[in-house]
Amino acid sequence: MSVGAHAVTSNVIPRWDRELLFEILDNIHDVVLVIDSETTIVYANEAYARILGVPVEKVLGRRLDSIEPESKTITALRTGKVSNNGRYYLDSLKIDVVGSSFPLYHGKKIIGAVSIFKNITEVVQLNRELELTKGVADYLKERLEQWEQIPLSFKEYVGQNSRLKETLILAAKVALTDSTVLILGESGVGKEVLARAVHSSSRRKDMPLIKVNCAAIPENLIESELFGYEEGAFTGAKKGGKLGKFELAHGGTIFLDEIGDMSLTMQAKLLRVLQEKEFERVGGTKTIKVDVRVIAATNRDLKNMIEKETFRRDLYYRLYIVPLYLTPLRERKDDLLVLAKTFLDQFAVVVGHKLTLSPQVVRLLQDYDWPGNIRELQNVLEHASIVCSNGHIEVHHMPAHMLPVHEDSESCIDKPHDVKEILARVEKELILSALATYDNRTQAMKALGISRGAFYDKLRRYGIEE
Structure with a gap:
């Protein structure tokens, strides 16, 4: 039996009543909100509380124009126009929503309005973060292009x-x-x-x-x-x-x-x-x-x-x-080993053999403050390349003013049997030496025999500039 343009009864559903309609509305995943012609909230389904975090009983009977005066529900009530799949911001709850609003008629008279919407705040936030990430990526790409040009x-x-x-x-x-x-x-x-x-x-x-x-x-x-x-x-x-x-x-x-x-x-x-x-x-x-x-x-x-x-x-x-x-060089230590290798390659041509740095020398270079900056680094390495006879530069080949007054041996004396500390110190020196010896980090990690992930993890652990 037909009970309207869009519903019929059956043996299972012999009649349509308010209880059945409310059960249907309460099981809709999106928020359903109904106001009367005075903007009084007369109905809100269970999704209202679940999605917006506000108990339904707190809003029923209240006027929507005092809660959310710019609501699309009120706009639909006052203009009689339908709004479909619109995105808007609920200032009272500080959330973004998307949904539809339409007027409710009794005959030809508007007696209220209905809104059906969902909370998309997380989606909007993710979109903003994506836009920010894209913006940063575009900026970095532009900087790279500028550098290449x-x-x-x-x-x-x-x-x-x-x-x-x-x-x-x-x-x-x-x-x-x-x-x-x-x-x-x-x-x-x-x-x-x-x-x-x-x-x-x-x-x-x-x-x-x-x-x-x-x-x-x-x-x-x-x-x-x-x-x-x-x-x-x-x-x-x-x-x-x-x-x-x-x-x-x-x-x-x-x-x-x-x-x-x-x-x-x-x-x-x-x-x-x-x-x-x-x-x-x-x-x-x-x-x-x-x-x-x-x-x-x-x-x-x-x-x-x-x-x-x-x-x-x-x-x-x-x-x-x-x-x-x-x-100054002390503020760009991440370039120090690259600069050192450049100078060593130049001096290797002069002295007639390859020049390398010991791990102790690499650590000395990293710890030094470089008041004379790049010119001092160039002079120091030129001095070492001349003094060194076999091509492998050790600490004693360095100028006297660079040598530390207190060696790390003091810490070794304090903990002469601390295996972890000694191994960590040796590992760090080996990494620094590899960075100074090879043209790039891929070659360095290959020589060290460790994976890329482990290599960069150790750089961070030992405070070596990435």
């Missing part, structure tokens, strides 16, 4: 340190312009190498790169060195005068190293050249125009010097257009 001149820098790569990528970008560059970093970090790379990657690469060490030139000579002089400008002046470094660099680049050691008087004259691109030779009156790109470098704290009034603020801002900071 930098000119070969920057590949003179050995290493994979992330901060170094950031600097080199920026340097490669600024190299394509004529902007003034200021290279900052301690002595020995490779400021001149970077200046050379910027010049070699610029449109001026076929023109001269002229280097001036501002700290090495006496105060009474630096002006004539930079700007040249006319015949008879001073006692001892050459006949016919002399071209200065700025004239020699015309069309190319001038590298002003140790610019923080320049006097205030010379700073003022340099500022004029940077601003006007012109100067007069010492003893001359003719104004000379030049087309020169300026790269400056210093290991001094220029901001501190400005406060002490030993460096001009206006010159600082004229130079500080694109600052490039080179990280």
Whole structure:
């Protein structure tokens, strides 16, 4: 027997009543919510409590417009429009849901509204995390592409340190312009190498790169060195005068190293050249125009010097257009063994045989603070390559100033029979030695005879930079 457009009775289900309909609604997996025309919540199924975590009895009889005034259920009630598979946020419960809402009619009059929805907060969160992961992956891919695209001149820098790569990528970008560059970093970090790379990657690469060490030139000579002089400008002046470094660099680049050691008087004259691109030779009156790109470098704290009034603020801002900071070696120990191997390969050609480092030397290099940075590392390894006769560099081949005052033997004396500690120390030294000997980590782990997972686990355990 038919009881409506969408239902019939049968011998098993002889009638449709409220109890049966409620049982059906309560077994629906999604939330079912019904409000009347005044937005009073008149029904919520069992899924409401299970999915939203709120007991049904706490919401029955309450007005939805006081709980969730922007609810799609209220929108369906007031507009008479159906919303299908819409996603929205329940501010009262701080969750994301997706579902449908539709008005409830009695005849032609809207007497309420129904919403059927499910909680998708976890799905939304997973989607956000996926988007974040994708964003990070895209960023890393972009950084890798930038790194792969930098000119070969920057590949003179050995290493994979992330901060170094950031600097080199920026340097490669600024190299394509004529902007003034200021290279900052301690002595020995490779400021001149970077200046050379910027010049070699610029449109001026076929023109001269002229280097001036501002700290090495006496105060009474630096002006004539930079700007040249006319015949008879001073006692001892050459006949016919002399071209200065700025004239020699015309069309190319001038590298002003140790610019923080320049006097205030010379700073003022340099500022004029940077601003006007012109100067007069010492003893001359003719104004000379030049087309020169300026790269400056210093290991001094220029901001501190400005406060002490030993460096001009206006010159600082004229130079500080694109600052490039080179990280000291003690802060990029992850590159130390790669750098060491590069230098050893160079010195091996000179001495005529292969050079390797003992595990104790590797540990010494890792523990040392490197105040002289890469230049000191190069000098130390050159010293060792000369002193060492058989190609295997031991601790006693190293310069005396590097040797520790207290050896690790003290800890061995404290625990002379601690097998685990002794084995761990030997294992760490073997790993460090393999990293220093082989070109890459795959070769190192193969020589050690351990799996990739075990290899990286030991790197983390022993605090060896990954």
